[in-house]
Amino acid sequence: MRRAPGSAARGPLVAFMVKEVQHILRDRQTLTILILMPLLQVVLFGYALRTDIQDIRVAVVDPTPDYATLALRNRLGATDRFRLVQVLPDASRLETLFRRNEADVGVEVAPRFGTRLARGEPADIQIVADASDPNGGTTMAAYVNAVIDDFAGQMGASGGAVHIALDTRMRFNPTLASVNLFVPGLIALVITLVSALMTAISLSREKERGTLESLLVSPLRPWQIIVGKVLPYLGLGLTIVLLVLAAAWGVFRVPFRGSLALLLGEALLYTLVSLALGVLIAARTSTQRSAMLAALVGTMMPSALLSGMIFPIASMPAWLRPVTYIVPARWFIIIARGVMLEGVGLVNLWIETGVLVLMTLVLLVAAVRSFDARLA
């Protein structure tokens, strides 16, 4: 376009982005929901929907009581969350206790526990949890596990002396407060919502109303349309992430041990994956409604259900676990939990980061290609 020398022009891309910002700001209702919903979820999950459980009824099976098992029983009884309901001589009665709903967790101590410990031999403790509610069971078992770990440390025994047949996924969350684990997942969900869902809706709206046609015959290039569409939502998404972090820290003191810059960088990466997914969905659907449905089923649901955010991946059926590998949120949540709760750096997260980078590249190329004017 010829223009007088020296005169200011915003250029097509900026003009287009200004319009996108106007769209976002003008739709007050959606904006309010986008900002308030995640904050409300932090508060809800923090207070109401706590998956961490109080008043766990513990039964101890102690065939040969000695100084060590007594110390363990005291330790369990002295923990706020636990109530020691019964001490049994053998495991046969445990089943009955569970059936009558008189105990939630059983702690079975191996015979001659103290003697074995003193000799440095492996001394086994088995934790049996009532898993009729699988998540509750896992959580309760993990609590007991944490206390026994602590006990083992106090006994001065080396890690190898007390064998516990349980994995220790929650070890970096020593208070085991669920809101801590939940916040990284919520961040993933917010980014998915704003980036994938909102972008898909907004792009497919242009398609449905016919405005996209006018954009495609204009000097705007397809990549400019995508970038102009995506950047404002990226800004919005990161702003909401910061708000969620501030709320989580301000209200629940959710720890932040790692680097904020690293987390934001990784959030940016995850945002790109989601945005690319949103663009792909919009390119493949023809109406706002179908784009919304596709985005809900294709991005929001897996991000909530298959990412480990709510349901631990380890407790999924074996056939379902491999499916979680293609859910971007799964990788981001590992990263976000690592950075926030464990304070780990990029060195320990390069595999997860690499997976996200790869997903971003593949999806971005696919998105731009599927959106190319020639194919429209």
Place this chain on the structure above:
Amino acid sequence: MTLPPNDEPAIRVRDLARRFGGFIAVRGISFEVARGEVFGFLGANGAGKTTAIKMLTGLLLPTSGEARVAGYDVYRETESIRRHIGYMSQRFSLYEDLTVRENIELYGGIYGLSDERIAKRSTELIARLGLHDVRDTLVGSIPLGWKQKLAFSVAVIHDPAIVFLDEPTSGVDPITRRQFWEMIYTAASKGTTVFVTTHYMDEAEYCDRVSIMVEGTIAALGTPNDLKSRYGAATIEDVFVRLARPAA
């Protein structure tokens, strides 16, 4: 915006064809549109009009044949074509949740006009269309006729060499349609070539020349009077019905 300094017609098409798999949407059409001409592009639904327009505006690659729009090749120079054409579809190009002024600023910006120029054109345009009182009203809440005139003005905001109008008057009342055609004539008198598709046969009579597409080919091309005398018909509508009937 003026055409490159040569004597090429605004649009020149030779044996242009497009197939989709086994279906041939456009079967080798040829025509020329002179600069400043109002060219009516008629045809029944499914006759291949939309495919032809998509090829001319750079949205779709032809399968074979040649076409030059504003002097640029549709295969290799689509970016130049896009800068020299305007486009308005039957669904308009306006954003309903933006105000009148914001829509003008958006398209001015997309077509690379300077801020100064956008401000000037915006004031002019609002005054000419009598939209002063609604300039800060959302487009969604102004009457259809106003939207349509605004959409046309926005499509030619960068003074394009050619403006493509794809059924611009569908769904509006006869008075607004007449006013709309006055705007088309004004643009043409300033040298803008107008390429318009329509289903209203009375509108076809307003064109300098019309072409009628039937089953992917141009069945007739000429001035409205030529066509009427050639087919011994009283109106373009009669010509159209006669040509399109075998297809129906």
